[in-house]
Amino acid sequence: MADENNNMADGIPSPDGAANLIDTEYELGQDNVEGSVGPLGFDIHNPVFPVSGAAVVAFVFYTLVLPDQAGAVFSWLFGAVTKGFDWFFLGAANIFVIFCLLLIVTPLGNVRLGGAEAKPDYGYVGWFAMLFAAGMGIGLMFYGVSEPMSHFSSSMGGTAAENGVRTDWAPLGAAVGDEAAAMRLGMAATIFHWGLHPWAIYAVVALALALFSYNKGLPLTIRSAFHPIFGDAVWGWVGHIIDTLAVFATLFGLATSLGFGATQANAGLNELFGVPVNSTTEVILISAITAIALVSVLRGLDGGVKILSEVNMGLAFVLLLFVLIAGPTLFLISLFWDSLVAYVEYLPALSNPIGREDVNFSQGWTSFYWAWWISWSPFVGMFIARVSRGRSVREFVICVLLIPSLVCVLWMSVFGGTALHQVVSDGYTAAQDASLELKLFKMLDVLPLAGITSLIGIVLVIVFFVTSSDSGSLVIDTITAGGKVDAPIPQRAFWCLFEGAVAIVLLLSAGGLSSLQSMVISTGLPFTVVLLLMCYAILRGLLSERKAK
Amino acid sequence: MFTKILVPVDLAHAEKMDKAVRVASSLAQTYGAALCFVGVSSDAPTSVAHTPDEFAQKLSAFAADKGAAYGIAAVSEAVIVNDPAVELNHALDKTIDGVGADLVVMATHLPGVSDYIWAGHGAHVAAHSKASVFLVRD
Numbered sequence: 001m002a003d004e005n006n007n008m009a010d011g012i013p014s015p016d017g018a019a020n021l022i023d024t025e026y027e028l029g030q031d032n033v034e035g036s037v038g039p040l041g042f043d044i045h046n047p048v049f050p051v052s053g054a055a056v057v058a059f060v061f062y063t064l065v066l067p068d069q070a071g072a073v074f075s076w077l078f079g080a081v082t083k084g085f086d087w088f089f090l091g092a093a094n095i096f097v098i099f100c101l102l103l104i105v106t107p108l109g110n111v112r113l114g115g116a117e118a119k120p121d122y123g124y125v126g127w128f129a130m131l132f133a134a135g136m137g138i139g140l141m142f143y144g145v146s147e148p149m150s151h152f153s154s155s156m157g158g159t160a161a162e163n164g165v166r167t168d169w170a171p172l173g174a175a176v177g178d179e180a181a182a183m184r185l186g187m188a189a190t191i192f193h194w195g196l197h198p199w200a201i202y203a204v205v206a207l208a209l210a211l212f213s214y215n216k217g218l219p220l221t222i223r224s225a226f227h228p229i230f231g232d233a234v235w236g237w238v239g240h241i242i243d244t245l246a247v248f249a250t251l252f253g254l255a256t257s258l259g260f261g262a263t264q265a266n267a268g269l270n271e272l273f274g275v276p277v278n279s280t281t282e283v284i285l286i287s288a289i290t291a292i293a294l295v296s297v298l299r300g301l302d303g304g305v306k307i308l309s310e311v312n313m314g315l316a317f318v319l320l321l322f323v324l325i326a327g328p329t330l331f332l333i334s335l336f337w338d339s340l341v342a343y344v345e346y347l348p349a350l351s352n353p354i355g356r357e358d359v360n361f362s363q364g365w366t367s368f369y370w371a372w373w374i375s376w377s378p379f380v381g382m383f384i385a386r387v388s389r390g391r392s393v394r395e396f397v398i399c400v401l402l403i404p405s406l407v408c409v410l411w412m413s414v415f416g417g418t419a420l421h422q423v424v425s426d427g428y429t430a431a432q433d434a435s436l437e438l439k440l441f442k443m444l445d446v447l448p449l450a451g452i453t454s455l456i457g458i459v460l461v462i463v464f465f466v467t468s469s470d471s472g473s474l475v476i477d478t479i480t481a482g483g484k485v486d487a488p489i490p491q492r493a494f495w496c497l498f499e500g501a502v503a504i505v506l507l508l509s510a511g512g513l514s515s516l517q518s519m520v521i522s523t524g525l526p527f528t529v530v531l532l533l534m535c536y537a538i539l540r541g542l543l544s545e546r547k548a549k
Numbered sequence: 550m551f552t553k554i555l556v557p558v559d560l561a562h563a564e565k566m567d568k569a570v571r572v573a574s575s576l577a578q579t580y581g582a583a584l585c586f587v588g589v590s591s592d593a594p595t596s597v598a599h600t601p602d603e604f605a606q607k608l609s610a611f612a613a614d615k616g617a618a619y620g621i622a623a624v625s626e627a628v629i630v631n632d633p634a635v636e637l638n639h640a641l642d643k644t645i646d647g648v649g650a651d652l653v654v655m656a657t658h659l660p661g662v663s664d665y666i667w668a669g670h671g672a673h674v675a676a677h678s679k680a681s682v683f684l685v686r687d
Contacts, residue, residue: 021599029596114592115600121592121631214592217599300635387631389592485593486633 022216022227026235032482040490045482048240052247052480056498059252059519060505063512071515078518081525086367090353092528093370096200097351099535100397103207108542109394113207114214120390124399125313126306127387132404133309133467134383135202138261140194140316140411141461145439147193148416149423149432152186154361169360172349179424186420187339188346190412193366195343195405197351198373201531203400205381206388208534210396211541214389219483222246222378222530228540229533242530243479246378249523250479251499253376254472256517258503261465262286264437268458271441272451283504289462290500293469297492301387305470312463319456320414326447327418328425336413343409371524374531382478383471386485393542419443469499551582555650555680557641557670558586560597560607569656569685574619576654576683584623585648586612589640591633601629638673645678654683 034043044050063070082089103109112118120127154169158176161167168174171189175181208225218224223239230238262285269275296304324332356362388396422428422443431442444453473496480495481487506512556573558566577584588608590597598604605627616623628644630636645653657671675682 027596028594213594214600217594220593298635301632302630303635386593483594484596485591486595489634492634 022212022218024218024227024232024235026218026232028219028483029481031235032484041488042491043481043484043487044491045243045480048243048247048482049480051240052244052251053498055244055248056251056502059516060502060512063506063516064509067509067511067515071511074515074519074522077522081522082367082371083363085525086356086363087353089367089370089374089524089528090351090362092532093197093201094351094353095535096204096531097196097401099538100200100203100401103397103542104394104401108539108546109397110392111211111215111542111545112390112392113210113396114389118214118390122306122387126310128399128403129309129313130306130387130471131202131380131384131400132407133312133464134471135199135380135404138257138461138464138468140408140415141440141457141464142264142436143190143194144411144415145419145431145443146436147190148186148412149419149439150186151189152182152420152423153432155182155185159358166357166359168358169364170358171361171365172346172358183335183420183424184338184342185346187335187412187416188342189350189361189365190416191339191343191405191409192347192350193369194408194412196401197370199401199404201370201373201377202380202384203397204531204534204538205377206384206400207393207396208538208541209382209385210388211393211538211545213385213483215545216541220382220386220485221479221483222382224483225534225537228537245523245526246382247476247479249375249520249527250379250472250476251495251502252516252520253379254469255499255502255506256513256520258286258289258465258469258499259507259513260517261461262289262503262507265458265461265465267435267437268441268454268461271438272454272458279508282507285462286500286503286507289465289469290496290503292463292466293473293500294493294496296466296470297473297496298489301474305467305474308463308470309467312460312467315456315460315463319453319460320411322449322453323418323444323447324414326449327414328421331421332414332417335417336410339413339417340409368521370528371521374524374527375520375522377527377531379472379475382475386474386478415440415443418447422446469496473499551576551580551652551681553583553585553648553650554652554654555645555648556584556586556654557656557674558588558608558611559656560588560590560604560611561595563611565687566656568687569654570615571619572683572685573654574615574621576652577621578619582652584612584616584621585626585650586615586623587626587628587641587644587648589628589630589633589637591631592629595633601627604629638670638677641670641674642677645674645680650680652681652683653678654685657684657686 031046032043033046151171155175157168159166159168159170159174171185175185212218212224213220218227221243223234223242226234262282265285266277266281270277275281296308419431423432428446431439434442440457441454444450473492476495477487477492478485506516554573554577556569573584590604592601598607608625608627612623612625626644626648628640630640653674655671671684
């Protein structure tokens with residue numbers, strides 16, 4: 001309350017209704033450099049914009065000039081991080097889930113983002129579509145069929161050990177030869193990777209940013225969440241490092257996904273229409289995706305990103321409904337409930353961070369996924385924050401944690417379940433045998449209207465990339481403009497094009513995409529520390545909001 | 550001839566608005582028209598204000614200040630959008646209709662960052678608005 005009064009005395013009123021602004025000398029945009037290049041204006045943060053831009057160029061250059069060395073260094077780093085720190089990733093992710101669940105049930109959940117009287121900017125449909133499309137849409141397209149299948153197969157295969165160390169990839173104790181048990185374990189393990197944990201990771205980052213921006217009046221950048229810990233030092237080099245790291249992870253995360261996505265979309269187009277698989281097709285695909293994303297960012301949050309996200313979710317829902325009806329409907333419905341129960345049942349064992357025997361699964365799958373989600377969290381979290389003003393913390397956590405998790409259970413049950421049913425009941429193994437990018441299409445092949453549904457599948461893959469690319473460009477633009485959401489439009493166009501250009505350069509270099517993706521996932525380690533600190537900051541921030549009431 | 554004059558202002562560059570404000574005030578005095586300042590902002594903190602409320606208050610203070618300086622009654626209209634860099638034109642179109650303005654007086658060609666953007670906004674409003682539009686070059 002004291003802070004609020006001080007702010008009022010300085011002529012700074014509170015947000016809509018009771019809240020508790022942070023008193024800081026920092027003026028948003030004070031470190032920014034404004035100017036223009038020809039007719040194009042810019043308004044960028046110094047040093048975050050130049051340093052992150054130069055670092056991206058330097059890393060791309062390094063990968064191109066010394067591909068073997070870069071590949072070796074990054075894959076060593078990747079292995080060291082996901083294998084050496086598996087306990088840390090697993091333990092931290094558990095903390096994020098528990099933290100979020102506690103926010104739902106404690107009075108802290110009553111705090112409203114943007115002040116007690118704030119009204120939500122977006123209705124449920126648009127809001128949910130945007131957070132889902134940015135969060136994991138594209139992964140669901142590729143892993144919806146393949147992951148349940150992988151865990152099912154490895155579980156059926158049972159365990160194997162060499163010198164007392166497990167060499168198989170099965171989760172937990174496997175389920176050798178028992179189809180029903182292997183299916184339950186496979187579904188539980190898949191949902192574990194796409195359910196509460198990843199969404200808790202996103203929710204923590206999003207909540208921290210939304211709270212410190214909308215309720216505390218700090219700039220909408222990652223560093224603001226650290227004000228309770230570092231005080232005004234966040235406006236100095238500590239904050240520069242945090243923000244630069246976030247830009248770096250976001251840009252490379254997007255560019256490498258875009259590169260891989262183009263190769264995957266190319267494989268799908270080849271399967272359907274015989275389009276040749278080569279780098280020319282892939283460069284055209286990246287250019288097309290970047291061009292659509294560019295139109296979307298130029299049309300803005302409401303006119304571009306939101307509309308595309310809604311179209312995407314609509315299409316995805318149609319495809320889901322189609323597979324549910326055209327596939328083994330009753331089996332899928334019962335699998336959904338079964339999987340949900342299996343998830344809850346296996347959750348304690350799957351999330352156990354220490355003393356795991358299934359090392360390949362817990363390090364190669366779980367630890368990899370957690371590092372991956374965490375390296376994406378600055379981008380997805382910041383985007384979710386941008387569109388979540390006006391929600392109460394309880395509503396926010398329920399909608400960002402529980403509902404997406406349930407949708408993932410449904411999606412995995414329907415897509416993975418149909419493919420599993422094809423193997424177990426029909427002996428159709430084309431989806432099981434196909435490469436990752438073709439599994440979805442092979443599964444759709446034996447359902448009616450395969451031509452149309454496969455086309456919807458390809459459109460979904462491409463549009464999901466567009467919705468990641470456009471929202472990512474907005475996020476990078478905001479961070480590199482020191483938290484300004486009204487920086488000149490050419491700037492967001494620059495990041496969108498830059499990201500496409502980096503993807504093309506990496507695609508054309510041998511091994512560039514995979515080695516840089518390993519490097520990006522490795523940034524999950526420092527960000528895990530960042531996220532743990534954020535939990536503490538959120539707690540401090542919410543407690544001071546409660547006092548303000 | 551005119552009954553309501555609308556003046557879009559960019560509070561981040563308030564000092565650059567003087568000429569347009571002077572023109573609008575003298576036109577308002579000449580025709581006995583009401584004067585309304587409109588500002589568009591985001592609900593995320595900006596360099597002008599930490600919150601939408603604060604933005605509205607600063608805009609209102611700006612209007613009162615200019616009104617007093619030129620001896621005329623002026624009101625303000627704060628418009629909050631999700632993505633101001635992109636939605637400004639549309640927000641201005643809507644506000645012109647919403648307040649029933651019959652003349653828009655607008656500063657254009659601010660130097661630096663706003664140069665590119667604002668020139669576009671003036672041209673857009675002139676092309677799309679039913680009201681008369683007076684673009685004041687800096």
